[in-house]
Amino acid sequence: MTTRHHLPVAYEHGTGGSILSGTSRTDAPGGCAEAEEDDRLLQVGDIAKATGKTVRAIHHYEEVGLLTPHARSKGRYRLYDHAALSRVRWIGKLHDLGLSLSQIQQIVSTWEASSSAPGAMSRIRDVYQQKLEEVREQIAHLENLEHELVASLAYLDTCETCDPAELVAACTNCNLHDKSKAEPELVAGIRGGNGHCRQGSNHR
Amino acid sequence: MTTRHHLPVAYEHGTGGSILSGTSRTDAPGGCAEAEEDDRLLQVGDIAKATGKTVRAIHHYEEVGLLTPHARSKGRYRLYDHAALSRVRWIGKLHDLGLSLSQIQQIVSTWEASSSAPGAMSRIRDVYQQKLEEVREQIAHLENLEHELVASLAYLDTCETCDPAELVAACTNCNLHDKSKAEPELVAGIRGGNGHCRQGSNHR
DNA sequence: CGCAACCCTCACGCATACGTAAGGGTCAGG
DNA sequence: CCTGACCCTTACGTATGCGTGAGGGTTGCG
Structure with missing residues (x-):
């Protein structure tokens, strides 16, 4: 505009x-x-x-x-x-x-310094091929995190049934959650870790 | 060890x-x-x-x-x-x-400053919920790139049939590729862009 | 006690990918 | 010619997440 x-x-x-x-x-x-x-x-x-x-x-x-x-x-x-x-x-x-500008620059250099067209393309191909694998790994990793997030959200749903007057310190002794499944790491990490007297692992 | x-x-x-x-x-x-x-x-x-x-x-x-x-x-x-x-x-x-350490710190602060346990969990939930959406977007984005990579690799396959004596400059006039499908952006970007007299878009 | 393996506290360094300000031209309609 | 919208070069600044010493204690077996 x-x-x-x-x-x-x-x-x-x-x-x-x-x-x-x-x-x-x-x-x-x-x-x-x-x-x-x-x-x-x-x-x-x-x-x-x-x-x-x-x-x-x-x-x-x-x-x-x-x-x-x-x-x-x-x-x-x-x-x-x-x-x-x-x-x-x-x-x-x-x-x-995920390529840095200098890595991209290398591709460009490779291309420009190359005389044989198919030769150059072949090297580009290699880079792409490798990147493809990396991207697939990244996707897998993110899907993992996605699942963890979903699990954590489900776990946290239970907290809605908790008494709002309850103090955070009381979470240590919480017994509202499904005992059959472990506390997701994304939840466990929130509590403890800052020195305050804590250590219970799974609320029982 | x-x-x-x-x-x-x-x-x-x-x-x-x-x-x-x-x-x-x-x-x-x-x-x-x-x-x-x-x-x-x-x-x-x-x-x-x-x-x-x-x-x-x-x-x-x-x-x-x-x-x-x-x-x-x-x-x-x-x-x-x-x-x-x-x-x-x-x-x-x-x-x-994808959270920065300071963002993580904010979560921790939120948690520690909170008196109401379910209240705190609720805010954590919101963060996770939003992150979940972002992660899904990222995954979609990566899958997009994955497809582009696959398409580009397929496109570059054709280059293997090219005469190794061919110069990179000749790519501009290449007619080996399937004319029905456009040149992938990941391929198009390689050529041109460095000022040298170039501009043809789709090899014809 | 001696020593290896650890740990502590500064505190500057680094790589990326631009952001941003400074001081000063260029372009073309009116 | 004036002017507003753009563009140029130079160059220091910024945010992240640690890396990497320097100089110097701590721990506890043997």
């Missing part, structure tokens, strides 16, 4: 859909003959908005070698092509996958 | 199962009449080993108010009761759930 007024080179004219489109354009220097399609360039702010990142983050990606502007305007404004959008989203996803 | 020799107060004698048990004991000062059960005290190193944390981490937990030794030896050694084990494991789980 932030009304854009005067753009140097990349324009928006739409009403909010995908940012920019327009008439004026600036083909970047460098002698790249390209098909038409959509070669309007984007400013850093456009990239930021379109990807949900901050301008600072985009700059940061550049600092660590993850992104390079396609060109610069006369006034040294960074100008990006649309591939930059893919790149930034890609960075975000890999980051979500 | 680090042989323990001279312990101040908490002993081990077992053969590796659960750390400690023994004969000598030191009931902590403070006038806590307790049932027998298992009130031998543990040193910080014991807690560390039993929980997989480092001694420094245990100290750190204390620094931020998450854990307090049950007592101190004459020589100022920290002595913990078994509840500390639960507490440390609990901290670890909550941390895995």
Whole structure:
């Protein structure tokens, strides 16, 4: 909604859909003959908005070698092509996958230093393959925690039947809970552990 | 297997199962009449080993108010009761759930400042309930990434049929891939984004 | 008593991924 | 030409969760 007024080179004219489109354009220097399609360039702010990142983050990606502007305007404004959008989203996803920016940088380096295309892809594949396993482990771990949470919530349900006048210290001797199942760790950890005279384990 | 020799107060004698048990004991000062059960005290190193944390981490937990030794030896050694084990494991789980130590501290404070037991439990419940939803979101997110990884790997499989002499720059014009499905974002981001004259989106 | 194995209290260090402020140009409509 | 909305570079700041010494006691078997 932030009304854009005067753009140097990349324009928006739409009403909010995908940012920019327009008439004026600036083909970047460098002698790249390209098909038409959509070669309007984007400013850093456009990239930021379109990807949900901050301008600072985009700059940061550049600092660590993850992104390079396609060109610069006369006034040294960074100008990006649309591939930059893919790149930034890609960075975000890999980051979500738990890769650090420097690890991502290594992938980029690997790719760029590689001459053989399938060779490069093969290494990327290895990284992805390994990440896939890690992600599956993480999922399993989270599902574990999920179950623990559910169990704890069920356990804590019983507390609703407790007398509100009861003091927390009395929990140690509580006998409202189902004796057949142990106290979930997520519950056990709350009590005790701060030195105060405590130690009973399972309320009996 | 680090042989323990001279312990101040908490002993081990077992053969590796659960750390400690023994004969000598030191009931902590403070006038806590307790049932027998298992009130031998543990040193910080014991807690560390039993929980997989480092001694420094245990100290750190204390620094931020998450854990307090049950007592101190004459020589100022920290002595913990078994509840500390639960507490440390609990901290670890909550941390895995994405809570920061200070957030965990808030839970502890909430608990300790609370007089009404069910009231306190109710607030803990709320936290857990919310965490449960977050965890489920995280799982969904990871599953999304998992699918993207799988799709990308499938896509990259095709690259194996590519001529190893092919240059990475040629990927732009690659036509080996199934034209019916789009290039996964995890693949698209690799190419382009570093300014070099590029911009074709889907290899045609 | 001697010694190994532990523990204690500072207190600075570190890696990540930006946040944020400072001081100062650039762009294009009006 | 003016102006508002943007952008640039430089550079220090921040929050987390411990890591890593430094310098120096404590414990208790033998």
